[in-house]
Amino acid sequence: MSNKKGVYIHIPFCQTICSYCDFCKVFYNERWVKNYLIRLKEEIDDIYMNEEIDTIYIGGGTPSALRVKYLEQLFLIIKMFNTTNLKEFTFECNINDISKELLEILKRNGVNRLSIGIQSFNSEKLKYMGREHTFDMAREKINLCRKIGFSNINIDFIYGFSCEDVKIMKKDLKKILKLKPDHISTYSLIVEDNTLLQINNYKRADDELDAEMYEEICHILKKKNFNHYEISNFALKGKESKHNLRYWKNQEYYGFGLSASGYIDKIRYTNTLSLTKYLNGNFSSKKEILSMRDIMDNHVMLGLRLINGINMEEFYKIFNVKIDDVYPIKPLLKNNDLILKKGNIFINPDKLYIMNEILLKMI
Ligand SMILES: C[S@@+](CC[C@H](N)C(=O)[O-])C[C@H]1O[C@@H](n2cnc3c(N)ncnc32)[C@H](O)[C@@H]1O
Ligand code: SF4
Incomplete structure (x- = not known):
């Protein structure tokens, strides 16, 4: 087995907080961002053993929310990794953050895959999500990504709202397809505890309708030549996410930053969810040394998410x-x-x- 590893870095800052989201995130705060990047560098210094890294994924929160000065700092930190054979470098963006300046920085620093949160173009769904954008704005921004040279773009799509039926979902997905993404991650809405949706007692679409929508999504994307390679993920030929495949194939990766998890040398670990602790340099929260049986179970549970198993x-x-x-x-x-x-x-x-x-x- 290859001893190359992947790296996930969590950037927990968001300009707005969406009603459904229970990812580890906080409102953007300049002082926190500054201190966070100092701690992130320390954490990597402490843990990383200079192995070759072939995939990097910067996720969040919203990495694209960082101001230029902090983006430059983040990329300086990333230079600490041994990336001579880097194959894939993904950066998560919120569609609203995309600008020529941001894209040029990403391009200059070796990012070769964008994962863009769009979720929907249906105005009612967007209202429930607490998100705002138009199709024309998104099209303009995706065109800009292409112009600056990004040829591997994922779009996140959420379905399963109670205001949604198969017809509405299909219309919504068709608009996403008009943007010609290379990869689509589809998420059936989960009403997570302690989110605004849950506090407002929001009821999602029922299971039967949800199953119908899932089937329809698989059918539509197959017809458009997308390879359904993981339960929720679809890619044009050769555009499967190499970093995410690492998770599903139970291969090793580092996780750095608030709430990040990693799997290195038979140890699965998760970092603290407390920003205060992280900013005080207490990074780690949970470490589990896996037995051979645990590793096998993970291999099976993750591997069966893949369509090829x-x-x-x-x-x-x-x-x-x-x-x-x-x-x-x-x-x-x-x-x-x-x-x-x-x-x-x-x-x-x-x-x-x-x-x-x-x-x-x-x-
Ligand atoms: C960290 S976010 C991605 C990027 C960026 N923060 C954004 O929202 O534009 C990861 C993705 O998980 C999905 N997601 C988050 N919470 C979800 C929920 N409760 N139900 C379904 N999908 C969810 C969304 O599609 C979201 O884009
Ligand atoms: S979905 Fe993305 S932008 Fe919205 S709160 Fe979650 S991480 Fe932030």
Whole structure:
């Protein structure tokens, strides 16, 4: 197995807070940003062992919310990594933040993939989300990204609002497709605890409608030549996210910044969710040394999120045991929950919607 690693860096600042979001984030605050970047550098200095890094993902929060001066500082910090063989460098942007100046900085610093939060163009959905943008504005900004040389663009899309039916969802997705993204991450709305949606007792679309919308999304994107490679992710040929594939293939990565998690040397760790603690230099919150069985379970649970599933030979090479000697593969194949094809075990595409139930039966 390759000993190259990935890096995730969390930037927890947002200019506005969306009604549905329970990611670890705070309102943008100049003083906090300044101190955060000082601590981030310290954390990387403490932990990073100079291994080769082949994927970097800057996520949030909203990394694109940083002012130019802080973006330049962030990229100076990133120079600490050994990136001679860097394959993919993703930067998350909020569509409202995109400007020529931002894109030029990203380009100059080696970013080669943008992940853009658009979520929807439906005015009612946007109202519930607490987000504001128009299709014309988004089109102009995506054109600018292309002009400046970004040829790998992901767009995030959320569906499952109670004001939404299949027809509305299809119209919304069609507009996203008009922007010609290379990759689409689709998210079925979750009403998370302690979000504004939950406080307002918001009811999402029911499960049956949700399943119908998911099926329709898969159908539409397949027709548009998107490869459905992970339960919620679709990519044009060759544009699958290399960094996210690292997670699903249970490969190693560092996580730096508030709330970030990482998986290095059989240890899974999560950083503190408290900005105060982080700014005081207390980075780590949870560390778990994994047993071989834990690693195997993770390999199976994450691998089955992939549409191509798990390669049996690869599993044997990693763990020196056959996958069907450890997990109840045979009964699950028999009742068509799983499918075995060309040495790969994967979830029956007609049952992706009940993936969690199947995983429970597996583990
Ligand atoms: C960290 S945010 C991405 C970028 C940027 N902060 C933005 O919103 O423009 C990651 C993505 O997770 C999705 N997401 C967040 N909370 C969600 C929820 N409660 N239900 C469904 N999707 C959610 C959204 O699509 C969001 O773009
Ligand atoms: S969805 Fe993105 S912009 Fe909205 S609050 Fe969450 S991280 Fe911030």
